[in-house]
Amino acid sequence: MASPSSDLDRERRKCTFNVAELTDIINGGREKTERRQYLESLVLNEPIFNYDDYYFLSREEKYSDAVKKTVRLVQVLKQHNIEDPEDYQTLLKYVLNLNLPIALHNSMFRPTIRDQGTDEQRKKWLPLANDYKIIGTYAQTELGHGTFIRGLETTSTYDPKREEFVLNTPTLTATKWWPGCLGKTSTHAVVMAQLYIKNQCYGIHSFIIQLRSLKDHSPMPGVTVGDIGNKVGLETNDNGFLAMDNVRIPRENMLMRHAQVYPDGTYRKPANSKLVYGTMVLLRATVVSESATNLSKAATIAIRYSCVRRQTEAKPGELEPQIIDYVTQQHKLVPQLATAYAFAWIARYMMSTYHALHADIESGHLGALQELHGISSGLKAFTAEMSVSGIEVCRRACGGHGFSAASGLVSMYKDRLPSCTYEGENTVLYLQTARFLLKCFRQPSITPSSMSYIQVKPLPGARWGVKSPEDLMKPILLVEAFEHRAQRTIKSAAQFLESQISQGLDTSEAMNRSGIEFVRCAKAHCYYFVTRNFFQSTALLKCSKEIKESLLTLGVVFALNGIADNSGEFLEDCFITGTQMEFVRERILYCYKQLRPNLVGLVDAFAFADQSLNSALGAYDGDVYNRLYNWAKRAPLNKTDVHSSYHKYLKPILKSKI
Ligand SMILES: CCCCC/C=C/C(=O)SCCNC(=O)CCNC(=O)[C@H](O)C(C)(C)COP(=O)(O)OP(=O)(O)OC[C@H]1O[C@@H](n2cnc3c(N)ncnc32)[C@H](O)[C@@H]1OP(=O)(O)O
Numbered sequence: 001m002a003s004p005s006s007d008l009d010r011e012r013r014k015c016t017f018n019v020a021e022l023t024d025i026i027n028g029g030r031e032k033t034e035r036r037q038y039l040e041s042l043v044l045n046e047p048i049f050n051y052d053d054y055y056f057l058s059r060e061e062k063y064s065d066a067v068k069k070t071v072r073l074v075q076v077l078k079q080h081n082i083e084d085p086e087d088y089q090t091l092l093k094y095v096l097n098l099n100l101p102i103a104l105h106n107s108m109f110r111p112t113i114r115d116q117g118t119d120e121q122r123k124k125w126l127p128l129a130n131d132y133k134i135i136g137t138y139a140q141t142e143l144g145h146g147t148f149i150r151g152l153e154t155t156s157t158y159d160p161k162r163e164e165f166v167l168n169t170p171t172l173t174a175t176k177w178w179p180g181c182l183g184k185t186s187t188h189a190v191v192m193a194q195l196y197i198k199n200q201c202y203g204i205h206s207f208i209i210q211l212r213s214l215k216d217h218s219p220m221p222g223v224t225v226g227d228i229g230n231k232v233g234l235e236t237n238d239n240g241f242l243a244m245d246n247v248r249i250p251r252e253n254m255l256m257r258h259a260q261v262y263p264d265g266t267y268r269k270p271a272n273s274k275l276v277y278g279t280m281v282l283l284r285a286t287v288v289s290e291s292a293t294n295l296s297k298a299a300t301i302a303i304r305y306s307c308v309r310r311q312t313e314a315k316p317g318e319l320e321p322q323i324i325d326y327v328t329q330q331h332k333l334v335p336q337l338a339t340a341y342a343f344a345w346i347a348r349y350m351m352s353t354y355h356a357l358h359a360d361i362e363s364g365h366l367g368a369l370q371e372l373h374g375i376s377s378g379l380k381a382f383t384a385e386m387s388v389s390g391i392e393v394c395r396r397a398c399g400g401h402g403f404s405a406a407s408g409l410v411s412m413y414k415d416r417l418p419s420c421t422y423e424g425e426n427t428v429l430y431l432q433t434a435r436f437l438l439k440c441f442r443q444p445s446i447t448p449s450s451m452s453y454i455q456v457k458p459l460p461g462a463r464w465g466v467k468s469p470e471d472l473m474k475p476i477l478l479v480e481a482f483e484h485r486a487q488r489t490i491k492s493a494a495q496f497l498e499s500q501i502s503q504g505l506d507t508s509e510a511m512n513r514s515g516i517e518f519v520r521c522a523k524a525h526c527y528y529f530v531t532r533n534f535f536q537s538t539a540l541l542k543c544s545k546e547i548k549e550s551l552l553t554l555g556v557v558f559a560l561n562g563i564a565d566n567s568g569e570f571l572e573d574c575f576i577t578g579t580q581m582e583f584v585r586e587r588i589l590y591c592y593k594q595l596r597p598n599l600v601g602l603v604d605a606f607a608f609a610d611q612s613l614n615s616a617l618g619a620y621d622g623d624v625y626n627r628l629y630n631w632a633k634r635a636p637l638n639k640t641d642v643h644s645s646y647h648k649y650l651k652p653i654l655k656s657k658i
């Protein structure tokens with residue numbers, strides 16, 4: 001048997017491009033790579049951040065271990081004056097492969113105060129939060145409502161006499177349920193509640209409440225708080241519940257940047273009622289980046305493993321082949337690698353668009369609200385869905401060892417599963433994107449330039465201009481196919497809605513009956529958006545010819561598999577012919593062959609530290625079997641040769657007369 005590490009060495013010698021150059025491109029430049037390496041050096045060398053036996057821990061041990069790591073991380077950040085949120089994100093992406101009990105503090109609590117708080121409120125709360133003197137979460141979802149925010153039952157009633165709000169969870173279903181880090185960690189929360197003044201409801205607003213004493217961490221009076229129990233994944237996160245019984249907070253604790261309640265109870269409404277939803281939009285944009293990162297990790301593990309795993313005697317007397325050389329294995333993994341790169345590029349687009357439109361919104365240009373909501377909703381759902389499915393494809397492609405916790409793919413899959421649900425359940429978000437697409441379809445004047453393609457009505461009888469398999473390497477033809485499909489499905493969704501209304505259904509029932517068409521056109525739009533962005537971004541890169549060629553070929557793989565996996569949508573109106581579908585299948589094989597020498601180089605370029613992957617299958621040196629065996633020997637069950645259950649239970653029956 002060839003030695004696993006020699007297999008990977010040989011793979012690395014095959015690579016046709018400079019891996020470090022591609023790493024810089026992925027990171028956003030040489031400086032960013034150096035900054036990342038510096039941040040990694042601060043943490044990766046600390047024994048406390050060792051994850052070797054993490055998979056053996058119980059849920060409670062995992063949570064406690066994560067709190068320990070969190071405290072040390074905060075100390076490191078303070079010691080080295082690391083305050084830039086981007087640095088924190090870099091550490092999360094590339095170093096810490098855990099969901100920390102300060103996840104919501106940094107991802108939602110602080111941003112909500114920053115974006116929804118007045119200058120005075122920022123001055124009061126942000127220094128405490130930035131210095132981790134308080135730890136917060138974002139408590140919106142309740143036992144009875146997650147999607148329908150306007151249906152939330154928690155109330156915040158203004159008492160003008162004492163200039164206070166009184167918060168209550170009036171029913172069991174009003175109990176806040178799921179918020180991350182709520183159960184045991186957070187001392188404060190932004191609570192989303194229905195504002196009541198003189199018995200009139202003004203809808204959802206955000207309020208800061210203290211959950212726990214800063215002296216002994218015990219729950220505050222009127223606060224019942226705890227962990228919601230074991231979940232599929234995210235075991236380090238104490239997702240919790242919160243019930244409030246007449247919890248009084250000062251008037252100043254309502255975040256009042258957009259809406260105000262004056263001491264006498266006068267209410268000033270926000271310029272737009274959706275401004276209070278702003279933090280969710282930021283998180284949806286962040287989910288796009290997380291989806292890219294996790295699929296990149298999964299592809300790294302599975303491709304490295306597939307280069308060291310040899311199986312089945314292809315030709316008598318010869319070495320068993322590397323499983324990466326089975327085309328069926330390439331057909332599992334190369335599309336995931338292509339998707340990982342496509343998502344890395346769209347994540348950069350999403351975050352830059354978020355910051356640009358958020359700045360517009362901050363300057364009062366509220367028209368950008370809907371555009372940002374429309375774009376972020378779809379991309380969150382699309383990338384989360386494909387990333388989670390892709391991680392499972394990578395796990396399954398590793399055979400039996402893919403089922404071992406030591407693969408790193410099992411916990412990754414379990415931890416990424418909820419990304420299709422939190423921050424907006426995927427279907428609900430697709431419907432929101434579709435709502436915006438149809439608005440653009442009907443009202444060209446509100447259509448942002450990024451969606452101007454919607455105005456172009458596809459010519460009846462339009463046909464794909466592909467004449468040969470070689471044509472399929474031309475981005476313009478690939479983008480044309482996805483653009484046509486998106487235009488057609490948006491138009492068809494609009495027509496379907498009209499047909500429902502013309503049959504006499506009221507708008508909400510007609511919208512409901514059109515829901516499947518809406519989701520279909522939202523997905524088609526996202527596929528087009530990601531494909532177009534991939535080729536546009538790659539074309540602009542200043543890099544070696546070899547890197548550009550590999551990235552373009554990955555883009556072709558992403559696009560062609562998108563067509564092959566959804567062929568019905570392209571054949572439905574005869575835009576694509578059967579012959580052209582044969583070209584697609586032939587070209588997919590061609591691309592796999594072209595990419596084969598560079599597969600390890602393309603995953604090495606992500607430059608995930610072994611500690612961050614925490615995988616016996618995906619370590620840089622490929623020493624799979626030793627890692628698996630040594631890890632198994634450390635399993636708690638192997639502390640003794642004979643387990644105590646033998647003496648307690650097994651021995652009597654084994655001694656009994658047969
Ligand atoms: C490490 C792990 C971290 C995980 C942390 C997880 C945190 C969480 O999960 S926080 C909780 C997340 N929860 C959600 O995302 C709830 C999802 N539901 C919603 O966002 C809303 O309920 C809705 C969008 C589904 C509906 O909102 P609603 O107020 O009922 O709006 P209408 O349906 O009446 O009208 C839609 C209308 O409003 C516009 N709009 C909706 N949301 C936004 C927004 N965020 N920004 C801007 N505009 C928004 C939408 O465009 C429609 O406009 P029109 O078409 O002009 O009516």
Ligand SMILES: Cc1cc2nc3c(=O)[nH]c(=O)nc-3n(C[C@H](O)[C@H](O)[C@H](O)COP(=O)(O)OP(=O)(O)OC[C@H]3O[C@@H](n4cnc5c(N)ncnc54)[C@H](O)[C@@H]3O)c2cc1C
Nearest residue numbers: 138139140141145146147178179180418422423424425427
């Ligand atoms: C791991 C995890 C972490 C979370 N962290 C937080 C947090 O920190 N803070 C917080 O506030 N919340 C948090 N949540 C809650 C999360 O935001 C909600 O679970 C999510 O918004 C979905 O709402 P729901 O659970 O009520 O599902 P539901 O809305 O009940 O969805 C159930 C089904 O109904 C369908 N459905 C619902 N409404 C519609 C509709 N209008 N049209 C069509 N179909 C519909 C959905 O598509 C879905 O298939 C977290 C959840 C998880 C799993």
